[in-house]
Amino acid sequence: MKNSFFKKTILYTLLLSLFLVSCKKDKEKISDQSTSSSGTLPHEAKSDSVKKEVKESIPPAMQENGFYNAFILPKDKKLRDSLYSVFSKKYNERERYAILALNRLDSKNRWNADTLVVPAKIDTTLMSYSPFPMQLDVLSEVKKFVIFSYEIQAYGVYSNGALVKWGPTSMGKKSAQTTRGLTFANWKKKLAISTVKSEWKLPYNFNIHNSGGIGWHQYDLPGYPASHSCLRLLLNDAKWLYNYADTWILNPGGATTKAKGTAVMVFGDYKWGGRKPWRKLLSDPNANNISVEEMNTLLKPNVEKMLYEQTNREKVADSIKLAKMAESPVEDSETAPN
Template structure:
């Protein structure tokens, strides 16, 4: 064998030794610094959280305030009508608790930087409510923010503006249940008042939701006013009560409804502060949880009762 070839196995051994030494050193560094990888993970988590927050901030709706000076109100309203499409105008008016008929009442309007016909991106209500996960349907009406919300099994499916009872005819607070409905009802207060898509929620007090004027503040005679499309939606969405034969007694109640909170009469409306505080008109999960909790057992009890009545009515297959 050539002398040079005799050196090859020895050189290979040296190479293997050096490689093993390098691996051992790397393992020692990792052993001596066990928190290196965790620190790296923490840094990555912080970066991801920061990016997520930046994304949320970028997607957050911002608002500007359009002011209608008394001397130039007509010209500003004219400019408003030209700047925004009919659909965009309806969105803006809804956010300001107004309908088209009453837009002339506006002294200011909160205007979003993006438009969503469903209104869901502007929702002041939580998108999820764990307390309601077993509740099939429920309607919530808030006095402070003059808005309603519909939940199905704890998930918000729709919200919109309302006008509840005025100061001397306030809407009853607390838990009620949807009773009977009529596509076009006549008010018992004034026979000239036509109430499309009326759904009664308190039979003895004559309280119900229906379509009627939204002037931007509580103005009804205790009923829950809605936009036409919203009234129609709730009319078809909510369940009526179930009566015994002859209609003398109630076998099962309809969809639960909770009216809650107090309105700051004479104070600035929360939706008019959106430019400076996009959360000014929001209701927290904790706040709604405290409102629902005292009524939850009754809601579930009535829901179970209704399910049994319906099951008993269904013919055997």
């Protein structure tokens, strides 16, 4: 009887030991998975990393509502390269493009920041994160309008009052700021040469200040105002605007302007040396939003001028079209094919 009891005791002890070892392995496995899923590199893991991740994680409800997360970038280049591998695996090419655009960066300057603001729910069109109002009734009669905000380094495009596109820009640096106010698109060229430095090639350049040589075009977006007065854009945005906007119409010989192109406005002031505006999205998803009231106050005094130039351009374009039709040889009805 004693022998039987002793055997059972040993058996229970062995089973309990196996259970404790199994639990320990499972716990270690869960801990490893938690560290891996957080995107933290192995050398950065700390004893309280699991607890910290739980504390800082964003609830699913907040993610669905479009809140923003922070992707922290280490200073060390090797560590950044390793983290970029994590970044590339987590997000596809279009998602990475959108994230960089929100941070006013292009792929060349992707690590020109210590933190990337990342939306919890990524919209690759960027329209879900527009700082500009989606509808402006004050522009309902204006067929095409492009606006650039210095404060948030972003542009918006309106067609009859509806926002159709927006994106990042890098405008004039502090010592060479872009001219503010209402202007109109002039000439365009698929590949222009900078008047500041001949080595600088400017793809899809669209001039808006002819005498000042200011226009929008593709060039580096480093995450802050860095240009020599021009309005830098991502390549895709520069192409899109190149095809969207209307040019001026010149008199024969090109000496004077017969009609102006698409209305363009640059407004606001950048807080030089201050915190980058888009970083504020981490604490307030609406931090960069420009209100309808602010836009109305800005645009109302200029709408009459926009409409006048729009109407004038349509009349000039129609008269040119009619003149060309009149100049074309009209076939004799007897010789015209049936």
